[in-house]
Amino acid sequence: MAKKLVEININGLVRELAVEPWASLAELLRDQLGLTGVKIGCNRGHCGGCTVLLDGKPVSSCLVLAVEADKREVLTAEGLLADEAKAAPLLEALAGAGLAADPFAAPGLTLAAHAALKERKGGAIGRARADIAGNIVAGLGYDQIAQALGDGEKEGR
Incomplete structure (x- = not known):
């Protein structure tokens, strides 16, 4: 399956990124952008290590697909x-x-x-x-x- 193009405001900077449709927001932030404040622990949304703010609300980024963050605002610990x-x-x-x-x-x-x-x-x-x-x-x-x-x-x- 082809990568999808998303536009995400990450820590105040709008980024246009190509992501796999099945990639989690945690994987995008950590692996593709090097934002290591996002910790991938349980990968099931239980530990809170991957918590980021999505449009100002805390979410487990391991449970959010990167494509779901298109046209949205993400704040990480680094931000x-x-x-x-x-x-x-x-x-x-x-x-x-x-x-x-x-x-x-x-x-x-x-x-x-x-x-x-x-x-x-x-x-x-x-x-x-x-x-x-x-x-x-x-x-x-x-x-x-x-x-x-x-x-x-x-x-x-």
Whole structure:
């Protein structure tokens, strides 16, 4: 089958790319464009390592075909990190929670948290555990991350 031509706004830059019709967005971003913040772990949408923002919403890019991203906007961890003023407070909070100890989970979880904060206009999340539930974090409890993101709820509710 012939490759399909897609036009995707990736991290603020519109790219025209030829992709295999069965290639996932994760494969396109990682293999074709070298955006290694996209981690391919389970390849089933369970681990959150491949999380990117598609039109501002977190998605498992391993479950999205690259052709489905045609004429859409994709933000990866690299794109978020390029805007230091926007990313610094979030990264500081997550680093304080120990997220740097899990470099596999950090990019996807950071994007999920960024989307949640943006949706809530920068206020306290309050639902932080639900917002990051799709991201597996090895050796780190969700409570630390949720508290760093402004979730004032106590454990044991």
